[in-house]
Amino acid sequence: MEKKPLHLLILEDSPDDAELAVKELEREGFTIEWSRVDTEKAFREAIEKKPDLILADYVVPSFSGTDALKMQQEIAPEIPLIIYSGTIGEEIAVECMKSGAVDYVLKDRLFRLGPALKRALEEAEEHRARKRAEEQIKASLKEKEVLLREIHHRVKNNLQVLSSLLNMQARATKDKDTISILSESQGRINTMALIHTQLYNSENLSEINMKGFVDILLRRLFQSYPVQDAKITPILHIVDYPFPISIAIPVGLVVNELLANTLKHAFAKKREGKIEVILSVSEKDKINLTISDDGIGLPKGFDINKTRTLGLRLVKILIEDQLQGNIEVISKEGTSFKIEFEIPNNEPVGV
Numbered sequence: 001m002e003k004k005p006l007h008l009l010i011l012e013d014s015p016d017d018a019e020l021a022v023k024e025l026e027r028e029g030f031t032i033e034w035s036r037v038d039t040e041k042a043f044r045e046a047i048e049k050k051p052d053l054i055l056a057d058y059v060v061p062s063f064s065g066t067d068a069l070k071m072q073q074e075i076a077p078e079i080p081l082i083i084y085s086g087t088i089g090e091e092i093a094v095e096c097m098k099s100g101a102v103d104y105v106l107k108d109r110l111f112r113l114g115p116a117l118k119r120a121l122e123e124a125e126e127h128r129a130r131k132r133a134e135e136q137i138k139a140s141l142k143e144k145e146v147l148l149r150e151i152h153h154r155v156k157n158n159l160q161v162l163s164s165l166l167n168m169q170a171r172a173t174k175d176k177d178t179i180s181i182l183s184e185s186q187g188r189i190n191t192m193a194l195i196h197t198q199l200y201n202s203e204n205l206s207e208i209n210m211k212g213f214v215d216i217l218l219r220r221l222f223q224s225y226p227v228q229d230a231k232i233t234p235i236l237h238i239v240d241y242p243f244p245i246s247i248a249i250p251v252g253l254v255v256n257e258l259l260a261n262t263l264k265h266a267f268a269k270k271r272e273g274k275i276e277v278i279l280s281v282s283e284k285d286k287i288n289l290t291i292s293d294d295g296i297g298l299p300k301g302f303d304i305n306k307t308r309t310l311g312l313r314l315v316k317i318l319i320e321d322q323l324q325g326n327i328e329v330i331s332k333e334g335t336s337f338k339i340e341f342e343i344p345n346n347e348p349v350g351v
Contacts, residue, residue, distance in 0.1 A: 009051035028114030058085035080120040159193035207242035225263035266295025292336035
């Protein structure tokens with residue numbers, strides 16, 4: 001198989017020196033197709049044709065090797081450039097290499113030119129291979145990002161369909177208990193749909209900002225559970241960082257259940273009140289969630305471990321079984337649910 005010729009661009013004001021360099025390379029076994037230039041305009045035109053390698057004399061009357069190096073870095077930094085000269089000192093050579101030259105060769109030591117060129121071509125091919133690999137990885141990640149975004153979008157749409165079906169079923173029945181059960185189930189589904197909506201609209205498809213989520217959720221709950229003749233003030237103190245989706249969904253459901261329960265029962269006999277949601281992280285990386293109100297409080301003797309209410313049973317299961325946390329219920333001047341859990345090491349807290 002015929003060897004592919006090497007396209008070499010030589011910046012050199014001496015035709016004889018250029019021919020000597022080419023002959024040395026041919027003696028080393030290279031097949032060379034070359035062109036010589038000695039002006040800035042000619043060099044610019046030649047470099048835009050993308051030669052395989054540039055050999056630049058450091059001293060050219062109208063256009064020096066450093067000028068050529070600067071232009072090469074601006075136009076085609078991927079093309080290797082070797083400085084060669086009869087007068088260059090070691091300090092200047094080092095500066096040229098810091099500026100982007102791959103090597104330097106003295107004209108009275110042209111025997112070094114072949115190995116230097118071979119090494120420069122190998123390094124250029126390695127660079128191109130790395131760049132191709134990086135581009136393939138970027139393309140693959142982009143493809144996966146599009147796919148993941150589409151999954152969140154479809155999950156959200158499917159959950160909304162389920163919510164609509166429950167709504168239709170609730171409207172078709174006249175039994176108040178059945179309507180209440182269906183409405184509560186619809187609220188839970190809408191909470192999960194909201195998480196997937198937040199993820200779909202987020203730059204990070206695996207984490208959700210809980211501050212924005214709770215804010216939207218609370219507004220929706222106020223619309224779903226209007227408190228008659230009572231002015232309720234929401235107070236939010238939520239640390240602004242994201243949760244991984246595996247944590248966000250159970251936490252979101254817990255927040256939904258406790259806030260919905262508060263709006264339904266806490267202010268039955270009050271003209272005004274407040275709901276407070278606090279989400280923070282301790283120094284030991286424990287997540288602390290407190291949801292409290294100044295409503296009428298829980299029934300005397302209430303025990304969350306013995307409750308038969310589906311919503312509070314769900315809260316207990318999500319906290320203790322799924323989040324591996326604990327919950328404390330305080331009924332004094334209202335009600336407070338204090339929850340503490342950790343995010344596992346393989347589920348990093350927001351960066």
